[in-house]
Amino acid sequence: MQDIVKNFNYKKILSDKRALVILGIVISIIGIIVAVTDPVRFQILITSVSEGSFYALAALGIGLLFGVLRLINFAYGDWVMLAGYALILPSTAVTSTLIIGSFHPVLIVLIIIGFTVLLSVLSESTVFRPMRNTNPAIMMIASFALGYVLQNLTIMIYGGRPKSAGIFEELTQTVDLAEGVSVPLLKIITIGVTAVLLILLTLFLHRTRIGIQMRAAAEDFRMARMLGVRANFVIAMAFVISGFLASFVSLMYVTQIGILTFRMGTPIIVFAFIATVIGGMGSLVGSVVGGMVVGVSSVVLKNILPGSIRGFSDAFVFGIVIAILLARPQGLVPAKSARERV
Amino acid sequence: MIKTSATENNITLEAKEVTIQFEGLTAVETVNEKLHTGEILGLIGPNGAGKTTLVNALTGFQIPTSGKVFLGKKEVSNLTPHWFRRHGVARTFQAGRLFREMPISENIEVAAISMGLGRRKAHAHAMELLEWLGLADRAKLPAGVLPYTDERRVGIGRALAMKPSFVLLDEPAAGMSDLECDEIMKIVSEIPSRFGCGVLLIEHNMRVIMGVCERIHVLDSGKTISRGTPQEVQKDPAVIQAYLGHG
Numbered sequence: 001m002q003d004i005v006k007n008f009n010y011k012k013i014l015s016d017k018r019a020l021v022i023l024g025i026v027i028s029i030i031g032i033i034v035a036v037t038d039p040v041r042f043q044i045l046i047t048s049v050s051e052g053s054f055y056a057l058a059a060l061g062i063g064l065l066f067g068v069l070r071l072i073n074f075a076y077g078d079w080v081m082l083a084g085y086a087l088i089l090p091s092t093a094v095t096s097t098l099i100i101g102s103f104h105p106v107l108i109v110l111i112i113i114g115f116t117v118l119l120s121v122l123s124e125s126t127v128f129r130p131m132r133n134t135n136p137a138i139m140m141i142a143s144f145a146l147g148y149v150l151q152n153l154t155i156m157i158y159g160g161r162p163k164s165a166g167i168f169e170e171l172t173q174t175v176d177l178a179e180g181v182s183v184p185l186l187k188i189i190t191i192g193v194t195a196v197l198l199i200l201l202t203l204f205l206h207r208t209r210i211g212i213q214m215r216a217a218a219e220d221f222r223m224a225r226m227l228g229v230r231a232n233f234v235i236a237m238a239f240v241i242s243g244f245l246a247s248f249v250s251l252m253y254v255t256q257i258g259i260l261t262f263r264m265g266t267p268i269i270v271f272a273f274i275a276t277v278i279g280g281m282g283s284l285v286g287s288v289v290g291g292m293v294v295g296v297s298s299v300v301l302k303n304i305l306p307g308s309i310r311g312f313s314d315a316f317v318f319g320i321v322i323a324i325l326l327a328r329p330q331g332l333v334p335a336k337s338a339r340e341r342v
Numbered sequence: 343m344i345k346t347s348a349t350e351n352n353i354t355l356e357a358k359e360v361t362i363q364f365e366g367l368t369a370v371e372t373v374n375e376k377l378h379t380g381e382i383l384g385l386i387g388p389n390g391a392g393k394t395t396l397v398n399a400l401t402g403f404q405i406p407t408s409g410k411v412f413l414g415k416k417e418v419s420n421l422t423p424h425w426f427r428r429h430g431v432a433r434t435f436q437a438g439r440l441f442r443e444m445p446i447s448e449n450i451e452v453a454a455i456s457m458g459l460g461r462r463k464a465h466a467h468a469m470e471l472l473e474w475l476g477l478a479d480r481a482k483l484p485a486g487v488l489p490y491t492d493e494r495r496v497g498i499g500r501a502l503a504m505k506p507s508f509v510l511l512d513e514p515a516a517g518m519s520d521l522e523c524d525e526i527m528k529i530v531s532e533i534p535s536r537f538g539c540g541v542l543l544i545e546h547n548m549r550v551i552m553g554v555c556e557r558i559h560v561l562d563s564g565k566t567i568s569r570g571t572p573q574e575v576q577k578d579p580a581v582i583q584a585y586l587g588h589g
């Protein structure tokens with residue numbers, strides 16, 4: 001018995017990718033088995049996976065730009081915020097009026113996608129392109145600056161007060177999945193939309209010409225350029241996709257919360273950024289895994305912690321993050337290109 | 343437009359009086375050379391002789407301090423590596439620099455796609471090259487799993503994607519066993535006839551150089567010390583001196 005304990009080397013397991021995958025699958029299966037035996041737990045499962053999907057999407061938008069450009073884009077949260085504000089009439093009045101937000105749902109989605117993609121591409125051409133040859137730290141600071149500019153622009157146009165923006169309100173109604181299991185429709189849609197977007201993104205990256213060039217650029221940008229990959233085009237496409245993902249993050253968030261504030265992007269970017277870090281900077285699979293870890297642990301902790309400390313669940317989430325980073329400083333699924341070659 | 347084949351005859355890649363200095367250190371000094379399509383030119387010399395620096399100048403990685411580089415009649419001394427690749431001058435690197443997470447086939451496809459081929463054609467093109475390189479059975483493996491001797495072969499395939507007019511190979515056989523050297527020699531010697539391009543080969547392994555090159559250019563401390571056929575160069579006292587020590 002003592003031998004088993006002695007041989008059980010947790011560091012070894014955490015440093016071996018295959019062991020980690022098995023560990024992840026085992027935890028997931030145990031989670032699902034525990035969950036399906038009880039309606040309340042099943043509800044927690046759906047909610048937590050939905051939250052995880054949300055952060056996975058947000059993290060992908062950040063991870064993609066980091067992969068291709070080594071840009072840590074803190075303005076991402078403010079793209080999400082502005083996409084939300086685009087739904088309402090630009091005015092500083094106390095009450096808000098939906099404009100785009102009152103259109104047909106399909107139209108809302110299409111316009112917000114267009115708006116966010118445009119915002120993202122404009123950010124690239126005006127701010128990040130001229131700075132491309134500076135070091136990543138400077139680009140990161142520039143993204144902070146861009147974020148503040150966007151926030152203050154929002155205050156100028158819409159005022160600093162929170163504004164209501166109720167869209168897709170029918171989605172917040174709950175549906176009964178099984179005996180005693182009722183969850184908001186939005187949670188299920190979030191999971192579905194994320195799954196579809198992940199599949200589309202995977203197909204795009206593996207099956208299209210731009211996708212292959214983008215993966216090459218993400219691994220070794222200079223080498224890709226030497227082979228003839230068009231840098232400007234590939235980077236612009238990365239921003240298009242990042243903006244595209246941000247529009248969905250925004251739509252899901254606004255539907256859920258129903259209120260706009262100029263600071264609403266900050267908590268999203270913080271969690272999403274942490275998700276990309278624990279997943280492994282530059283790895284897209286890592287971003288998704290990281291988003292899931294953050295989202296799931298956050299919801300589960302909110303539900304299982306004793307009432308008196310439940311309010312501090314974020315502290316526990318960040319505790320888990322620190323523990324993961326101590327064991328795997330490179331992240332759970334590190335990008336191979338980021339590893340030192342021996 | 344992008345020139346993708348070497349069917350234009352008589353095109354040359356030329357270094358004219360090329361000198362490259364790094365803060366007072368002269369790495370290459372007034373070197374002249376003209377690489378023709380269809381030939382294999384060896385570039386040899388002791389460590390630090392300036393071989394890679396010269397190749398850098400011939401592929402846009404290094405702007406000459408003085409002197410000029412010509413592709414055909416066009417002066418290209420100040421153009422980017424990217425321009426060179428798109429106009430038919432390709433190279434490999436001493437460190438393979440493959441995209442390690444991508445499948446071996448896609449490492450070559452990226453080059454073909456960037457030069458304008460469609461997804462499917464690029465794949466077929468890559469598979470053709472891998473077949474020739476003897477790597478077709480491993481096409482789907484991530485490039486990161488290859489031993490570095492095989493990485494070099496993928497690197498050669500990647501350089502040859504879309505039939506460049508010139509390919510510059512930087513020590514493809516370094517660290518290889520005799521058997522592996524034989525394979526590389528076979529590959530390199532087939533390049534001119536298969537792709538119609540001119541090859542510039544940097545190599546320390548004399549067996550490889552003497553085995554495949556028609557002409558050899560010898561550098562020492564940045565200067566040309568000998569040029570000629572393998573037989574001529576081998577007998578040249580200046581070359582023997584450079585390789586056996588500076589006395």
